[in-house]
Amino acid sequence: MPSQRWTVASGWRWVAAALLLMMACSDATPPKKNEAPMVSRDITTVMNDHISELMAIPGVTGVAVGAMDDGTPCILVLVVKRTDETTTKIPKSIEGHPVKILESGVIKPMGGK
Numbered sequence: 001m002p003s004q005r006w007t008v009a010s011g012w013r014w015v016a017a018a019l020l021l022m023m024a025c026s027d028a029t030p031p032k033k034n035e036a037p038m039v040s041r042d043i044t045t046v047m048n049d050h051i052s053e054l055m056a057i058p059g060v061t062g063v064a065v066g067a068m069d070d071g072t073p074c075i076l077v078l079v080v081k082r083t084d085e086t087t088t089k090i091p092k093s094i095e096g097h098p099v100k101i102l103e104s105g106v107i108k109p110m111g112g113k
Contacts, residue, residue: 046095047075059086061107068098078104 043065051063059079066076075097079086082103091099 043073043097046097050094057089061104074098074100077101080106
């Protein structure tokens with residue numbers, strides 16, 4: 001009987017050792033709370049792919065590539081007036097790129113001469 005206990009106990013030790021080794025060798029780390037998601041596509045490409053849906057939101061007058069206050073590139077959404085409605089309809093990020101809302105007022109074309 002003692003040899004069976006030893007076999008079972010040593011088997012569990014091997015399983016535990018293997019699990020610890022796998023966890024130590026794994027480079028998968030959980031995302032941090034304030035860490036930005038990985039971006040897989042160029043910001044200009046992402047902006048161009050989503051410009052139609054952003055321009056369809058009432059009050060949006062333009063979309064461009066801009067920068068956050070810290071210099072991080074962002075998708076800039078220009079609105080006539082910042083309202084609760086526009087703030088809720090415009091996403092905070094698109095495909096990992098941050099979105100910044102800028103109140104621009106009405107934008108009119110200049111007289112072409």
